[in-house]
Amino acid sequence: MHPGQIEVSEITGYWNFLLSIDWRDPWLIGLILLHLLTTTTALISRSHNNIQVVLFLLLLSAVYFSESINEYAARNWSSFSRQQYFDSNGLFISTVFSIPILLNCMLIIGTWLYNSTQLMVVLKTAQIKERVRQQHRNPPDAQRLKAE
Secondary structure (H helix, E strand, O other): OOOOOOOHHHOOOHHHHHHOOOOOOHHHHHHHHHHHHHHHHHHHOOOOHHHHHHHHHHHHHHHHOHHHHHHHHHHHHHHOOOOOOOOOOOHHHHHHHHHHHHHHHHHHHHHHHHHHHHHHHHHHHHHHHHHHHHHHHOOHHHHHHHHO
16 A cells, blocks of 8 residues: 555545545646636537537546446556556546536536526517517507408
8 A cells, every 4th residue: 555545444534535635646637637628618618509519428428438437447547546546436436537527517508508598588589579569560559440
């Protein structure tokens, strides 16, 4: 066991688990930067639905395959990491990989919901303006006189 590494049985809470991770490990820094890049891409592409759909599907696919990624990483951890983090329960990969991805997915869905409400406001405003135009063109009194 490496210095500073703790046994799974010694972890008494989630906060202790987070403190036991060596966040200076280069691959973890790269993963954090990837998550930040993903968040930035999701924010920048707010008005580009096609980009967001592709990003959303890629992110959900990554979460779907996280169990396979965890198994692969557990077998080959020594080639890229200083410590073996990849437990069979998937706590580590869920914490550093899946949760940030799902938060980005929630951000994208929130953007879609916001854009949908804005579109509904624009549509309803256009409908009201059209109704007012129609009333100005054909006042109700003129329509009644024509009917009589």
